[in-house]
Amino acid sequence: GAVVSQHPSWVICKSGTSVKIECRSLDFQATTMFWYRQFPKQSLMLMATSNEGSKATYEQGVEKDKFLINHASLTLSTLTVTSAHPEDSSFYICSARRGAQPQHFGDGTRLSIL
Amino acid sequence: GIQVEQSPPDLILQEGANSTLRCNFSDSVNNLQWFHQNPWGQLINLFYIPSGTKQNGRLSATTVATERYSLLYISSSQTTDSGVYFCAVPMIKAAGNKLTFGGGTRVLVKP
Numbered sequence: 001g002a003v004v005s006q007h008p009s010w011v012i013c014k015s016g017t018s019v020k021i022e023c024r025s026l027d028f029q030a031t032t033m034f035w036y037r038q039f040p041k042q043s044l045m046l047m048a049t050s051n052e053g054s055k056a057t058y059e060q061g062v063e064k065d066k067f068l069i070n071h072a073s074l075t076l077s078t079l080t081v082t083s084a085h086p087e088d089s090s091f092y093i094c095s096a097r098r099g100a101q102p103q104h105f106g107d108g109t110r111l112s113i114l
Numbered sequence: 115g116i117q118v119e120q121s122p123p124d125l126i127l128q129e130g131a132n133s134t135l136r137c138n139f140s141d142s143v144n145n146l147q148w149f150h151q152n153p154w155g156q157l158i159n160l161f162y163i164p165s166g167t168k169q170n171g172r173l174s175a176t177t178v179a180t181e182r183y184s185l186l187y188i189s190s191s192q193t194t195d196s197g198v199y200f201c202a203v204p205m206i207k208a209a210g211n212k213l214t215f216g217g218g219t220r221v222l223v224k225p
Contacts, residue, residue, distance in 0.1 A: 034212065043200065043215045044157075091155055095213075102147055103213060105157040 003027050004096050006106030014114055015086060021079045021109045023094030029074035030096035034103060035067070038091040050077050084113045116141045116205055120216035127191045127223045135186040135219045137201035144204065146177050146184050147213070151198040160186070160199075191223045 003026040013019055023033055032051050036044040048064075050056040050071035058064045066088075068080040077096075081088050089112050095103040117140040127133055137146070145164040149157050161168050161175040163184065168175055172191075177184040188195055198218040204211035 038155075041220075043217050044202075046212055046214075049212055093155075093157060097211075100211070102145070102159065102162045104159065105149075108155045108157070110155070 002101075002104040004030075004094065004104045004106040006094050006109055008109060009107060010110045010112075012112045012114065013084065016083055019081045019084055019111060021081075021092055021094070021111075023077045023079070023096065023106050025075045025096040025098075025104075028096075028098050030077075030098055031074065032097050033071055033077035034095045034097075035069060035077075035079050036093045036095070038093060038108075040091075044093060047079075081111065084111070086113045089113045116143070116203060116214050118201060118203055118214050118216035120199075120201060120219050122219060123217065125219055125221045127188075127195075127221065129191060129193060129223055129225050131191050131223075132187070132189045133191060133221070135188070135199055135221075137184045137186070137216055139182050139184075139201075139203050142182070143179065146179075147202045148175055148184070148186050149200045149202065150195075151200060151218075153197055157200075188221075191221075193223045193225055196221055196223050 005024045007022045035047045038044050047062045048056045048058045050069050052074050056069035071077040093108040095105045097103045119138045121136045148160040163175050163177045165179045172189045174187045200218045202213040202215045
């Protein structure tokens with residue numbers, strides 16, 4: 001149980017385009033979803049927290065207009081990297097939790113901007 | 115915010131060896147998680163362990179919350195144990211119990 005699916009797993013796109021990443025909780029309703037970013041050989045850094053039906057809460061230093069988060073249902077959250085540039089290249093990981101239960105993580109999305 | 119430190123940062127093991135990874139945290143926590151990130155980036159939940167000791171096969175974990183540390187034991191290591199091990203704790207007072215991750219211990223098990 002507690003499966004979180006993230007799609008796509010890998011994406012390459014041109015500079016200036018927007019990229020959408022989906023995070024789905026497959027077998028539970030996620031009251032809260034989280035988005036992390038991980039640079040090579042570094043730890044996970046929390047970008048934002050989203051609760052179903054409300055606006056996401058962004059961590060300090062994360063541009064909310066660059067990283068648009070939508071949590072439209074209890075099983076789906078999306079992260080859109082708008083007008084992506086090479087410095088946005090990274091590994092993005094989502095997680096989901098129900099109530100006070102532990103977070104369960106997706107397999108991550110490797111984003112490369114050319 | 116709460117600080118989480120892991121040691122050692124890197125660990126090279128011969129297959130079959132045992133090892134201990136440590137996670138120190140700077141404030142009281144109500145739970146702690148250990149994860150293994152494999153070479154493909156997948157983050158695997160190992161333990162949810164606010165206190166006490168748990169075992170799962172060759173892995174076990176102990177958290178001493180009052181002394182603000184947790185230990186992860188790997189016994190009879192295998193090459194598939196390679197990867198990065200993270201501990202993470204929630205910020206209790208933060209909305210949504212956001213997780214703070216340690217810097218990780220990078221483990222390489224040689225055949």
